[in-house]
Amino acid sequence: MYTHFFGLVEAPFSISPNPKYLYMSxxxxxxxxxxxxxxxxxxxxxxxxxxxxxxxxxxxxxxxxxxxxxxxxxxxxxxxxxxxxxxxxxxxxxxxxxxxxxxxxxxxxxxxxxxxxxxxxxxxxxxxxxxxxxxxxxxxxxxxxxxxxxxxxxxxxxxxxxxxxxxxxxxxxxxxxxxxxxxxxxxxxLPLTRSDVDAYVRFRLQIAGCVQPIFSAKAVTVLHRLSGGIPRLINLICDRAMLAAYARGEHRVSGRDISQASFEVTGQRDDGSWLGGLAVTAAGALLVAAGWFGWQHFGVLPVRPVVKVEVPVTVDETPEQQEQLSEAIGQAYDPSLALQNLYRVWGFEPEPEEASCSEAERAGLRCLSGNASLDEMAKMQHPAQITLKGEKGSRYYATLVNLSAEQAYLLIGEQSWNVERDWLNQHWDGEYTLLWRLPKGSAVIGNGAGQPQAQWLENAVSKALKQAPRKVSRFDAELKRKVEQFQKRAGLSADGIAGANTLLRLNIIAGEPMPTLEEAS
Structure with a gap:
């Protein structure tokens, strides 16, 4: 109906599969x-x-x-x-x-x-x-x-x-x-991003013979928000919005056209509040801003209530504890549940399929995996997903939230457990994955670092060494010497470059707002 009006040779947003309209984001x-x-x-x-x-x-x-x-x-x-x-x-x-x-x-x-x-x-x-x-x-x-x-x-x-x-x-x-x-x-x-939605719409219009822009920037933004980046919904909404613009005699699709079209297709209007993907909870955002990330202030919020096990698990579990633990382990064979709980500790509420290391950057975080002892984990001070050994060689996954000299606080499946540190030593195989926040947006801080990264590193490493920080403009020889000194004290490879393990330790010392393994009070 509207194709000739917009100078198109055919309808660009049909939901029927057509190989020539295949857009590979x-x-x-x-x-x-x-x-x-x-x-x-x-x-x-x-x-x-x-x-x-x-x-x-x-x-x-x-x-x-x-x-x-x-x-x-x-x-x-x-x-x-x-x-x-x-x-x-x-x-x-x-x-x-x-x-x-x-x-x-x-x-x-x-x-x-x-x-x-x-x-x-x-x-x-x-x-x-x-x-x-x-x-x-x-x-x-x-x-x-x-x-x-x-x-x-x-x-x-x-x-x-x-x-x-x-x-x-x-x-x-x-x-x-x-x-x-x-x-x-x-x-x-995952659904298309805002830039993908823009490219998707322009691609389909171009295939249909478009020679001029039809959707305004505001329209694309609203389209992304209301469609959630779902291609099928994008097609339905765009088709209806172009019809609305044609009915008004306008050659430009507006954000209002998209909003009305979305309401007709899905019943959803634009209120500017839709958030897709990995979204930080309001409570988490406030706590990040305040620097309050102790477990006692912000706990894990699973979809279903956590079953609190009040009696600490000892090395020799009682029959009742064994039964409860078996129930928890039955929920814990998938590592993504433990990683989802780890994201929650950081103040995020991801869908299960989004709780992965590949999605960490969208939350401004990084993943670090490796093998360590409990003493080494205590030094790193970051909550972590850990791999535990069950009966007959089976493996299951938990989230280590707190660690003290005698006890550890774990999330296993949808249950929370206080366990003795000796028990954890017996059941943990040393594998871990933790989330951490990269300072100043740099993967490493070394010779090529800019002034903000170098100054942050100077401040953090000087604090760790209990020395007065200098004002620096670049990563100089003295800063490298300080980094090497800190790395030696921390038992790290003393290469003078602030890589992931070095930055992770310095984040804690610098007082960056984040969850830590410090014992809950």
């Missing part, structure tokens, strides 16, 4: 790269999740185009299947004949023989399941059994699971932990 490119890498790695499962309309199917179609020659793909679009239905669907996709009354074993053996034949012929076999959040646990377990088929060198079958965020929740169930441990690559596709 940086995030879509990252998702595709993760999937391709996961399949090259030869592992059993590759996982892609994202909200409705974020472009998961677009990425999966690009993946199919990038699979090497000699790859046989079974594309399952309707995963609401029983175990037998799933095996039968895979047989259908691989063009394998079977009797109508064939049972699970017959179908399984048929697929196994076909996979072995593919391997002998130099072919790869892949099963890709879209909308995988609809799979039942027993069907997922059947998929895992299929990936058990392997030679000494490689798996016979690789599985790509694509679904909504609920799929990640499903895979956190204890009965599916074996499958979750076989995921070699996973990516959660």
């Amino acid at each position: 940086e995030r879509h490119g990252e998702a595709l790269a993760h999937l391709v890498y996961g399949l090259q790695d030869g592992g059993g499962f590759v996982l892609l999740t994202g909200e409705v309309g974020t472009g998961k199917t677009t990425v999966s179609r690009c993946l199919l185009q990038q699979l090497p020659e000699g790859t046989e793909i079974a594309y399952i679009l309707n995963p609401s299947l029983t175990e037998r239905d799933l095996l039968a669907a895979i047989c259908d996709e691989y063009h394998l004949s079977y009797a109508p009354d064939a049972g699970l074993k017959v179908l399984f053996d048929l697929i196994r023989d076909h996979l072995l034949a593919n391997l002998a012929n130099g072919k790869r076999s892949v099963v890709l399941i879209d909308e995988a959040q609809h799979l039942m646990p027993d069907v997922l377990e059947q998929l895992r059994l299929l990936t058990n088929l392997e030679t000494d060198e490689k798996k016979l079958l690789q599985v790509v699971l694509i679904g909504q965020p609920e799929l990640q929740q499903m895979l956190r169930q204890p009965l599916l932990r074996q499958l979750a441990q076989r995921i070699t690559a996973r990516y959660h596709l």
Whole structure:
């Protein structure tokens, strides 16, 4: 209706898939790269999740185009299947004949023989399941059994699971932990950023024949806010907004047009308050500003109430404690829950799929992983996600919040625990991941540092050495000497460069506002 009015050859914001309108944002490119890498790695499962309309199917179609020659793909679009239905669907996709009354074993053996034949012929076999959040646990377990088929060198079958965020929740169930441990690559596709939305809109208009700007800068800002960066919603809102501008006889789409269109499409108007992605809570923001980050002032706020275990866990747990601990461990096999709790300690409330090291920079933070003793963790003074050893060699994850000479305060799953330090020493394998804030926005502070970074470092290291700070304009020889002196005292490699470990220690000494492992009062 409005295409001729705007000088377009066709409607640019149809929700029907059209290859020529495929816009690969940086995030879509990252998702595709993760999937391709996961399949090259030869592992059993590759996982892609994202909200409705974020472009998961677009990425999966690009993946199919990038699979090497000699790859046989079974594309399952309707995963609401029983175990037998799933095996039968895979047989259908691989063009394998079977009797109508064939049972699970017959179908399984048929697929196994076909996979072995593919391997002998130099072919790869892949099963890709879209909308995988609809799979039942027993069907997922059947998929895992299929990936058990392997030679000494490689798996016979690789599985790509694509679904909504609920799929990640499903895979956190204890009965599916074996499958979750076989995921070699996973990516959660986040919505488009504001700049991506701008580029997305301009790209589609250009493909449709646009020769002039149509959406104002304000319109794009409002569009990003109200669509949440979801491509499908962007299309619906833009189409309705262009129709509104056409009805007024205007060749420019305004922020008001977007707001009205959003209300018609989603029922949501623009109030300027929508925040996407990793958002700091109001309480967290106030505490950061005030420098109050003691555990006693700002605790973890899980989605569901934390079960407080009042009796400290000793080295020899009582039967009641063992039962409670087993319940907590059942919630703690997924490391992202412990990392999500760690973000909460810092004052952020991320979605589970956003609680990752790759998202830390969006919160102005950095991740640091490694191995350490409890004494070394006490010196670093940062809360951390830690890996604990369970029975029979199993591993689970907790968040270390406080650490004193005798006790530690942990979050395990959705429960909080006071444990004896000896107990933690016995169960911790030394692995940790912590969040920390980088001072002055520099990855390291060394010879090429600017004046603000050098002055911050001079002030911090002088305070640590109990010396009077100088006024510096650059990273000079005296500052390097001071850094080396501090590094030697802290038991660090004395290279004179303030890297991650050095800056992490200096942050604490400099009094930067952050959560610490200091004992709660």
